[in-house]
Amino acid sequence: MLSKSCVYALRAIVYIGHNCSDTKKIGIKEIGEELELPFHFLSKILQRLVKHHIIQSTKGPHGGFYISEEAKQVNILRIIDIIDGLSFFEKCGLGLKECSETHPCPLHNDFKVFRDGLYHLFLKKTIADLVIKIEDGNAFISNLPQNK
Amino acid sequence: MLSKSCVYALRAIVYIGHNCSDTKKIGIKEIGEELELPFHFLSKILQRLVKHHIIQSTKGPHGGFYISEEAKQVNILRIIDIIDGLSFFEKCGLGLKECSETHPCPLHNDFKVFRDGLYHLFLKKTIADLVIKIEDGNAFISNLPQNK
DNA sequence: TAATAAAAAGACCTAAATATCTTTTATTAT
C-alpha cells in the first residue's frame, strides 16, 4: 500500500524527531544504520522531505537533519502525499478506472470502509504522535536486534 | 495493496462466473476486451488459476474458461493467496522486519485494525458474493464506457 | 484426416521502483 520510499520516509522522520535537538543534528549514516535502510536511497528521500519543508538540514561538520516542533505537527498523510501521492485513497480496490458510488465494483461498499478508515487514520496521526509512542517506550522504530 | 495480477484475476473470475454456463465457455479474448485487460498477461493469470483448480478450461473450438458452482464458493483471500501471497496481512505497516505485539511500531495498534479487517473481509467474501452483486445490477465489473 | 480454433507454454521486452556509485556544493574547524 505504502511504497518502501514512503515507509522509509516515515521511519526516518520519526527517528529524527526522536533524536534531534537544538544542539544535535542527525546524519544520514546514523539513520541508515539504526533503521537498516540503504544510505543513498534514504538520502534521496530525505532530500525530498527537506524540499517540502518537512525536515531541515545543514551541510558540513556537525551538519545533519533536524525537525522543528511545528513540523512535528504535520500529519502522516502529508508525508504520504509527498512521497507516493494520494491516489491509493481514491482508487477502486478492484482496479476499475473510476471508483464511484454510481458505478461501483462489487467490493466497493466493503472496501471503501477500510480505505477511508486508513485515510482518516493517516490524516489525524501526526509525526509527534508517533514520536511520543517511541519516547514512552510503547513502540519502536528500529528492528529487534535479532531480526537484523 | 493487491497487485494488478491479483485484481485482474478477481475481475476475470467474476466475469467468468457471471457469463459462463454449462453450454458456454468464455474465451480470453472476450474477457480481455470486456474488462480491458492485456490479452497475454491475462492468459498467464488464468493459467495459474486453472492450475490451482479455481477455474477450468478446455482448448480447441468452443473452448474457453468456466467455473463450477462449488468453485464459486471459494473466498477471495484464496485467490489473493494464489496470486500475491498473504504477506501483506502479516507485514508491519511501517516496514519493520516483524510485526509483533511485543515490539510494535508506532502505528501497529491502529494499522492492525484495518489490515485485519481487510483480511476478514476477503476471507468471508466469496466469488459467488461478487457475482450476485453483478447479477442484481448492484455492481459492475467492467469500466464505464466513457472511461475506456 | 485435415483445417481450425483456442488455451498452454516459453521467450522476450518495457517501465517503474529500488539501490548504488560518483561528483559537487556548503559548512565548520584548524
Next chain:
DNA sequence: ATAATAAAAGATATTTAGGTCTTTTTATTA
C-alpha cells in the same frame, strides 16, 4: 586559506512488476 565533513545532486545499475510475441499442444468440426 585549507582540510575535513556532511548533504545535494546526478548518473548508473539492479530488481521486480507488468506486458508482448511466438511456438506448441489439444480439442473440435468439416
